[in-house]
Amino acid sequence: MSVPFAVRAVELTRRFGDVVAVDHVTFEIPRGEVWGFLGPNGAGKSTTVRMLCGILDPTEGRAEVLGLDVRRDREAIKQRIGYMSQRFGLWPDLTVRENLEFYAGAYGLPAAEARRQVEAWLGRSGLAERAHERVAALPAGFRQWLALGCAVLHRPAVLFLDEPTAGVDPLSRRRFWELIHRLAEEGTTVLVTTHAMDEAAHCDRLAFLYGGRIIAQGGPEEIRRAGADHTVVEIQTDRPAETLRAVEGHPAVRDAGLHGAAVHLILHDPGAAESIVGFLRQQGIPVHGVAAVLPSLEDVFVHLVEALEEGA
Amino acid sequence: MTEQVAVRCSALVRRFGPRVALDHLDLEVASGEIFVVVGPDGAGKSTLLRVLCGLLEPTEGDAWVLGKSVRREPEAVRERVGYVPQQFGLYGDLTVWENLRLYADLYHVPRGAFEIRARSLLQEFRLLGVEGRMTAALSGGMKQKLALACALVHQPQVLLLDEPTTGVDPVSRRQFWRTLYDLHRQGITLVLTTPYLDEAERASRVAFLHRGRLVACDDPRGLRGSLPGRVVELVAEPRARAQSLLRARSDVRGVYVFGDRDRVWYTGSDVGGLRRFLEREGVRVEILRPVLPSLEDVFVARLSPEGA
Numbered sequence: 001m002s003v004p005f006a007v008r009a010v011e012l013t014r015r016f017g018d019v020v021a022v023d024h025v026t027f028e029i030p031r032g033e034v035w036g037f038l039g040p041n042g043a044g045k046s047t048t049v050r051m052l053c054g055i056l057d058p059t060e061g062r063a064e065v066l067g068l069d070v071r072r073d074r075e076a077i078k079q080r081i082g083y084m085s086q087r088f089g090l091w092p093d094l095t096v097r098e099n100l101e102f103y104a105g106a107y108g109l110p111a112a113e114a115r116r117q118v119e120a121w122l123g124r125s126g127l128a129e130r131a132h133e134r135v136a137a138l139p140a141g142f143r144q145w146l147a148l149g150c151a152v153l154h155r156p157a158v159l160f161l162d163e164p165t166a167g168v169d170p171l172s173r174r175r176f177w178e179l180i181h182r183l184a185e186e187g188t189t190v191l192v193t194t195h196a197m198d199e200a201a202h203c204d205r206l207a208f209l210y211g212g213r214i215i216a217q218g219g220p221e222e223i224r225r226a227g228a229d230h231t232v233v234e235i236q237t238d239r240p241a242e243t244l245r246a247v248e249g250h251p252a253v254r255d256a257g258l259h260g261a262a263v264h265l266i267l268h269d270p271g272a273a274e275s276i277v278g279f280l281r282q283q284g285i286p287v288h289g290v291a292a293v294l295p296s297l298e299d300v301f302v303h304l305v306e307a308l309e310e311g312a
Numbered sequence: 313m314t315e316q317v318a319v320r321c322s323a324l325v326r327r328f329g330p331r332v333a334l335d336h337l338d339l340e341v342a343s344g345e346i347f348v349v350v351g352p353d354g355a356g357k358s359t360l361l362r363v364l365c366g367l368l369e370p371t372e373g374d375a376w377v378l379g380k381s382v383r384r385e386p387e388a389v390r391e392r393v394g395y396v397p398q399q400f401g402l403y404g405d406l407t408v409w410e411n412l413r414l415y416a417d418l419y420h421v422p423r424g425a426f427e428i429r430a431r432s433l434l435q436e437f438r439l440l441g442v443e444g445r446m447t448a449a450l451s452g453g454m455k456q457k458l459a460l461a462c463a464l465v466h467q468p469q470v471l472l473l474d475e476p477t478t479g480v481d482p483v484s485r486r487q488f489w490r491t492l493y494d495l496h497r498q499g500i501t502l503v504l505t506t507p508y509l510d511e512a513e514r515a516s517r518v519a520f521l522h523r524g525r526l527v528a529c530d531d532p533r534g535l536r537g538s539l540p541g542r543v544v545e546l547v548a549e550p551r552a553r554a555q556s557l558l559r560a561r562s563d564v565r566g567v568y569v570f571g572d573r574d575r576v577w578y579t580g581s582d583v584g585g586l587r588r589f590l591e592r593e594g595v596r597v598e599i600l601r602p603v604l605p606s607l608e609d610v611f612v613a614r615l616s617p618e619g620a
Contacts, residue, residue: 040481167353170608171615174568181569241493
């Protein structure tokens with residue numbers, strides 16, 4: 001039997017007393033996709049993941065992982081998923097190899113299979129040379145590799161990663177993501193939670209979570225394009241702070257934010273760009289360039305959240 | 313007279329036992345800069361700020377803030393800098409006003425000057441009206457503003473901020489940067505650390521720190537320009553084959569996966585030729601175009617074993 005979706009949630013809801021941590025979220029993750037759940041602390045990311053892992057019962061709605069119901073089949077689910085977070089429980093006094101062997105045992109892998117998987121991961125991750133080093137002395141980048149290895153030794157079909165590359169140097173991070181995509185090509189479904197926009201860029205598809213709800217979902221480019229229904233203009237200036245101040249309250253400007261060294265203006269009317277540049281120059285602010293751009297993921301996220309808060 | 317150099321480090325070394333947290337650092341921050349120190353955990357970012365505010369002594373070398381040596385004149389340094397650590401010490405059971413007064417006393421701000429200074433800070437950070445409230449009852453955003461106000465109560469010319477936006481959501485992060493730009497306009501030199509490379513784009517100059525060493529230091533434009541070759545965005549089918557074909561070329565130094573597209577670090581000059589090469593090999597190329605290198609691209613290039 002083949003289930004088309006690795007993860008499926010329908011109106012999934014979790015309350016803690018009066019607080020609605022997850023509020024009727026619905027999504028479907030096809031097998032082999034890398035999904036990012038993006039949102040600030042308290043948006044409901046971890047609560048959703050904990051329900052999917054069978055750690056926490058939903059208050060309402062339902063969810064399936066690999067066709068298994070998160071309420072009824074939690075033990076079966078636990079055997080088929082892997083979980084890794086920044087605070088993943090590595091044993092600092094054990095060596096790299098010993099940590100892998102420990103987790104292989106914890107998952108109940110038969111001895112021969114455990115040996116095979118441990119060797120395979122040491123080779124694949126480049127940790128082979130460090131197999132005999134104690135984890136406490138390992139640089140952060142290698143620790144992430146090891147934590148990931150411990151989470152995938154039993155070849156889970158679905159992998160949950162909680163802010164997997166926070167604090168890791170960019171080169172290690174790129175290698176890490178390359179491997180994640182390779183696991184996905186081999187059929188592993190990956191769900192990543194993060195609040196960092198630059199981590200989100202690595203995912204196939206994203207869901208923006210805010211206040212327990214999904215406020216946007218789609219591929220990174222798709223989300224940026226959908227956000228382009230309002231016009232974003234990039235202003236090149238060496239006085240970004242003054243530019244932000246100057247356009248505050250300007251009738252043509254819906255929102256403004258810093259973007260790199262430039263300022264992004266979200267306009268009500270695309271035709272207003274020229275008059276704004278004229279206005280800025282009148283205020284004595286030099287404008288070195290103006291261009292219509294696709295909004296960044298951050299632009300879209302900030303805009304959606306601010307629109308929600310205005311409506312609230 | 314204003315000092316032109318806000319911060320200077322010369323062959324600065326800080327060890328903790330056998331561990332070298334700062335490894336012969338040389339750098340200079342001019343007055344009026346927004347200087348961002350970026351690097352992964354353990355790069356030495358926090359240690360650098362602690363040395364600069366006079367909390368930690370250098371093991372070797374020296375650092376100067378506005379001309380005062382952290383080694384020989386730590387008191388003078390402390391008068392001139394404000395420091396906001398990751399966990400800022402606000403007293404939850406004191407009111408907003410009492411916290412401000414506490415920091416003013418610690419920095420020997422005269423009582424008469426304090427009143428005026430505190431009022432103007434409260435106004436600037438939109439905290440007027442809550443000065444009588446218990447600090448524990450404030451929202452996260454308000455606490456952060458109060459921490460800034462406390463660090464500024466003695467009117468420092470240089471403000472050091474340690475990872476002020478780590479773990480902060482994008483909306484609050486934008487608001488926080490607006491506040492930083494406001495401080496900058498008042499003439500305060502800002503030195504801040506961050507693990508996020510996209511944040512470094514907002515700096516006047518950026519220092520990449522890695523394992524205690526300065527990997528690069530320049531303005532964002534200069535850093536981008538320093539990348540040998542260019543970055544090409546690629547969407548192609550079959551993707552895995554395109555990646556391995558490119559990796560086999562000597563003028564391709566890296567192929568990195570970003571969601572539905574790859575970023576190719578290409579040191580050749582013929583982007584059109586790269587497309588024809590892939591097509592000749594039977595790869596269908598949907599997108600292949602040079603893009604602006606990000607600071608992450610530059611950092612990755614510097615860290616690559618075969619890198620610049």
